[in-house]
Amino acid sequence: MQDEKDVSRRDFFKTVGVGSIATAVVAGVRDAEAQGPAPVGPGEIPITLTINGQRHQLSVEPRVTLLDAMRTRLEITGQKRVCDRGACGACTVIIEGRTYYSCSMLAIEAQGKNIRTVDGLANGSTLHPVQQAFCDNDGLMCGFCTPGFVMATVALLEKNPNPTPEQAKKALDGNLCRCGTNIGVLKAALSAKGVSRG
Amino acid sequence: MDSADLTRATEGAEGSDLKTQVPEVQAPPRPPQHEKYPWPEKSRLLGTRVSRIDGPLKASGRAKYSYDIVRPGMIYGRILRSPHAHARLKSIDAAAAEKAPGVKALLITIKPGEKVMFPGEEIGALAATTEQQAADALRMITIEWEVLPALATVEQSMRPEAPQVFTPANTRRGTAQEDGDLAAGFKNAAFTVDATYSTQVQTHTSLETHGCVCEWNGDNLTAWVSTQAVHGTREGFAQGLKIPQANVRVITEFMGGGFGSKFGPDMQGLLCARLAKAANAPVKLMLDRKEEHLTTGNRPSAFAKVKAGVAADGKLTAFDATTWGTGGAGAGSDYPLPYIYVFPNRKRMHTDVYINSGQQRAMRAPGHPQGCFVTEVLMDELADHVRMDPMEFRLKNLPPLAPNAMWATYFPMGAERINWKSRHVTGDPTPGPIKRGLGCSANRWGGAGTGARAHCEIGSDGSVVMRCGTQDIGTGNRTIMAMVVAETLGLEVPQVTIELGDSNHPFAPGSGGSTTAAAVMPAMRVTAGKARDALFERIAPQLGVAAADITIGVGNITAGSRTISWRDACRLLGTVPVSVDGQWERGLSAGGTSGVQFADVEVDIETGITRVKKIVCVQDCGLIVDLKTAETQCYGGIISGVNYAVFEERILDRNTANMVNPNMEWYHMAGQSDIPEIDVVLVDQPERGVIGIGEPPAVATAAAVANAIRNATGVTLRSIPITPDKLLTELERAGGTN
Numbered sequence: 001m002q003d004e005k006d007v008s009r010r011d012f013f014k015t016v017g018v019g020s021i022a023t024a025v026v027a028g029v030r031d032a033e034a035q036g037p038a039p040v041g042p043g044e045i046p047i048t049l050t051i052n053g054q055r056h057q058l059s060v061e062p063r064v065t066l067l068d069a070m071r072t073r074l075e076i077t078g079q080k081r082v083c084d085r086g087a088c089g090a091c092t093v094i095i096e097g098r099t100y101y102s103c104s105m106l107a108i109e110a111q112g113k114n115i116r117t118v119d120g121l122a123n124g125s126t127l128h129p130v131q132q133a134f135c136d137n138d139g140l141m142c143g144f145c146t147p148g149f150v151m152a153t154v155a156l157l158e159k160n161p162n163p164t165p166e167q168a169k170k171a172l173d174g175n176l177c178r179c180g181t182n183i184g185v186l187k188a189a190l191s192a193k194g195v196s197r198g
Numbered sequence: 199m200d201s202a203d204l205t206r207a208t209e210g211a212e213g214s215d216l217k218t219q220v221p222e223v224q225a226p227p228r229p230p231q232h233e234k235y236p237w238p239e240k241s242r243l244l245g246t247r248v249s250r251i252d253g254p255l256k257a258s259g260r261a262k263y264s265y266d267i268v269r270p271g272m273i274y275g276r277i278l279r280s281p282h283a284h285a286r287l288k289s290i291d292a293a294a295a296e297k298a299p300g301v302k303a304l305l306i307t308i309k310p311g312e313k314v315m316f317p318g319e320e321i322g323a324l325a326a327t328t329e330q331q332a333a334d335a336l337r338m339i340t341i342e343w344e345v346l347p348a349l350a351t352v353e354q355s356m357r358p359e360a361p362q363v364f365t366p367a368n369t370r371r372g373t374a375q376e377d378g379d380l381a382a383g384f385k386n387a388a389f390t391v392d393a394t395y396s397t398q399v400q401t402h403t404s405l406e407t408h409g410c411v412c413e414w415n416g417d418n419l420t421a422w423v424s425t426q427a428v429h430g431t432r433e434g435f436a437q438g439l440k441i442p443q444a445n446v447r448v449i450t451e452f453m454g455g456g457f458g459s460k461f462g463p464d465m466q467g468l469l470c471a472r473l474a475k476a477a478n479a480p481v482k483l484m485l486d487r488k489e490e491h492l493t494t495g496n497r498p499s500a501f502a503k504v505k506a507g508v509a510a511d512g513k514l515t516a517f518d519a520t521t522w523g524t525g526g527a528g529a530g531s532d533y534p535l536p537y538i539y540v541f542p543n544r545k546r547m548h549t550d551v552y553i554n555s556g557q558q559r560a561m562r563a564p565g566h567p568q569g570c571f572v573t574e575v576l577m578d579e580l581a582d583h584v585r586m587d588p589m590e591f592r593l594k595n596l597p598p599l600a601p602n603a604m605w606a607t608y609f610p611m612g613a614e615r616i617n618w619k620s621r622h623v624t625g626d627p628t629p630g631p632i633k634r635g636l637g638c639s640a641n642r643w644g645g646a647g648t649g650a651r652a653h654c655e656i657g658s659d660g661s662v663v664m665r666c667g668t669q670d671i672g673t674g675n676r677t678i679m680a681m682v683v684a685e686t687l688g689l690e691v692p693q694v695t696i697e698l699g700d701s702n703h704p705f706a707p708g709s710g711g712s713t714t715a716a717a718v719m720p721a722m723r724v725t726a727g728k729a730r731d732a733l734f735e736r737i738a739p740q741l742g743v744a745a746a747d748i749t750i751g752v753g754n755i756t757a758g759s760r761t762i763s764w765r766d767a768c769r770l771l772g773t774v775p776v777s778v779d780g781q782w783e784r785g786l787s788a789g790g791t792s793g794v795q796f797a798d799v800e801v802d803i804e805t806g807i808t809r810v811k812k813i814v815c816v817q818d819c820g821l822i823v824d825l826k827t828a829e830t831q832c833y834g835g836i837i838s839g840v841n842y843a844v845f846e847e848r849i850l851d852r853n854t855a856n857m858v859n860p861n862m863e864w865y866h867m868a869g870q871s872d873i874p875e876i877d878v879v880l881v882d883q884p885e886r887g888v889i890g891i892g893e894p895p896a897v898a899t900a901a902a903v904a905n906a907i908r909n910a911t912g913v914t915l916r917s918i919p920i921t922p923d924k925l926l927t928e929l930e931r932a933g934g935t936n
Contacts, residue, residue: 081265127254169870178405181830
């Protein structure tokens with residue numbers, strides 16, 4: 001059946017959870033109690049997510065990814081679900097200055113963090129400089145990978161406003177495009193101006 | 199899989215009827231120009247660089263794809279699929295799933311005793327309030343299978359003792375195609391090459407998976423579908439659900455890639471519609487990545503055992519090929535061969551080999567990359583035998599020059615840009631592990647289109663709306679439509695509103711075979727031209743001139759000696775807008791493109807890793823509408839060719855026929871650091887009218903890369919993808935890497 005992937009992903013998350021507890025045990029049982037995640041679920045639990053500066057209260061099962069919570073519960077659909085296992089980058093969001101694959105982070109883990117998506121970049125009808133650069137350099141075709149590439153580029157330029165081509169390529173290696181817009185994407189990343197440090 | 203899919207999948211692939219093997223020899227005459235609305239002698243917008251008009255929506259995340267559609271009360275569907283390549287159903291029990299939390303509808307489409315023929319074949323579906331509940335419920339379905347012997351590879355299927363899995367046989371032998379005198383051809387050959395070439399199965403891997411949102415309103419269905427054909431998909435829903443076409447509306451405002459795999463509702467669309475009906479709620483059913491790899495199409499593999507002869511003077515004499523390949527469970531795998539070059543005496547016999555995997559579908563230039571790879575690598579081997587430069591050798595064996603057969607002109611142009619004269623003979627003599635090499639190849643494609651219809655309205659406020667039931671699958675169709683309308687009405691692109699991707703708009707064909715531009719642009723030109731004429735007729739009496747005395751400027755019109763703005767002219771319409779229908783007409787588009795590509799690669803013979811450094815592409819597509827998006831089409835095609843050459847491959851487990859890399863980390867595709875420098879020269883042929891550009895640039899890249907690798911390393915890789923393991927094996931066989 002087709003569910004093996006979901007099963008193994010949950011197993012993966014479980015493993016991660018067990019791993020952090022094991023580490024904590026070494027540090028002392030009291031620390032473990034303080035650091036280990038409190039047991040939640042399996043039913044829906046209320047959570048609060050801060051996305052593009054707005055607080056959202058919602059109820060999700062603990063196994064729901066940040067990406068799915070945004071897309072299916074909050075109708076924040078800018079970031080796309082493509083591979084759903086951390087390979088293609090279409091779901092890239094920025095959390096505290098660095099990129100994350102939101103398909104590979106649980107929504108419950110994203111609480112208390114400032115999550116940024118492509119939906120929050122433009123100011124009304126004025127595009128963010130990176131979005132404008134993608135349009136000007138034809139760094140998009142079908143557009144399904146574009147939100148991920150835009151977020152990866154924003155994260156790069158906020159850290160390093162003048163990347164070399166090699167640095168830009170490296171920063172965008174976590175994103176895949178099937179139409180083959182990469183030539184325009186690189187031009188966009190190297191020409192976007194006026195991206196202030198986030 | 200329904201038979202409509204099968205037909206459609208093979209439609210795009212050109213037959214290998216011998217008469218059409220080298221169609222360039224019978225080049226069509228220059229098409230007559232359209233009498234009433236010819237393309238302008240001097241264009242204001244056509245051929246310039248215009249940024250795509252839907253760029254801001256896509257870059258801002260505001261573009262809503264089918265995957266993004268949310269409807270009130272919407273629930274989620276998932277499909278129940280066969281885990282086996284070949285099995286017979288003994289029993290199925292879905293009682294627990296039906297009662298599972300959140301489940302609103304459940305369908306089982308297989309009966310005990312029936313068989314499945316490939317992993318992932320649809321056997322049922324259910325819908326639940328959340329995706330997680332749907333997945334949970336699927337796992338509660340208990341199925342007993344009688345697992346039957348399966349065929350996982352063409353070799354297994356072709357063995358005489360193989361179990362008979364397919365009816366009437368595991369293979370289907372075509373009829374031999376012959377031309378000339380093969381024996382005489384080989385007699386005249388000074389050298390022959392006798393070798394076997396092969397290409398892999400690749401999957402489309404569209405980023406937006408197949409799927410849709412279905413919503414019923416009584417007996418009427420609205421479906422937001424990720425499709426390359428809104429009208430064809432409407433027809434598919436009506437047929438599959440046995441309801442009138444008038445009751446179906448298909449909407450595809452934006453779609454995340456199809457590459458030939460999305461032409462109908464497919465099983466998932468029909469199941470989604472049935473679930474929505476049963477649950478009395480809108481249902482979203484988008485496939486996951488594994489389902490996408492397994493069940494939504496692929497490019498068939500190709501194998502060719504070729505014997506070819508060349509005379510001492512470098513003229514090709516004979517070509518004799520036995521070919522085979524697999525398009526999966528019961529689907530064809532033919533491809534054009536030999537490709538482009540003139541073999542005066544030739545014979546070819548193709549056999550379709552069936553295996554227990556998902557069926558092939560048309561994929562970006564179906565058949566051509568396979569035929570191109572086999573022929574072009576062979577050409578380099580033959581050139582070495584007669585000690586000729588591979589490009590000179592090609593020039594000697596091309597069909598005559600014609601508007602759709604310009605290779606003899608394009609090869610020297612590309613050679614200049616790749617610095618072909620710096621090329622060394624086969625095998626880089628430079629010491630050290632890094633070897634550099636150059637290679638070249640040629641491509642052809644049709645790209646003609648017909649049949650598109652459109653409706654244009656000009657309002658009294660000067661606004662222009664063009665409606666057409668075509669779709670923009672990422673090519674830039676929306677943008678070039680607006681450019682043609684703006685050019686015709688003397689407006690700027692942002693002044694034109696394009697509405698597409700809706701089966702309620704006038705009919706336009708599906709977007710396959712690079713036919714969209716050639717089908718839709720003439721409809722835009724004619725319909726906008728008719729709207730302009732209708733506007734002139736309406737306002738002429740008020741301006742006191744004859745309609746024939748009104749001419750269009752840029753943002754204005756001139757009536758006799760008076761020039762008034764477009765807005766003021768439209769204001770004269772009063773409350774009734776101009777409203778006209780138009781359609782594709784002859785004389786504004788054509789078919790038949792040609793192009794060449796050159797590759798510059800670097801191979802590390804210690805690791806076997808190839809880096810494609812640069813690709814040069816010289817390509818035509820008739821009248822260029824938007825130079826910017828046409829160039830991007832070339833970049834995209836070339837990058838897909840690089841993937842085909844060195845990265846991607848569908849790998850099936852040889853025992854179970856299950857795909858072992860149904861994801862995006864082990865199904866390899868180029869990342870940003872793998873992208874070569876790409877130099878595109880688009881040759882404008884305005885006198886030919888509009889021709890499609892989506893597929894042609896995707897054809898030749900893999901062959902050029904393979905030849906460049908051969909030139910670098912001195913070993914011949916006759917099988918793509920050229921992965922490090924294959925390269926190191928071949929180098930070892932050739933005497934090691936020292």
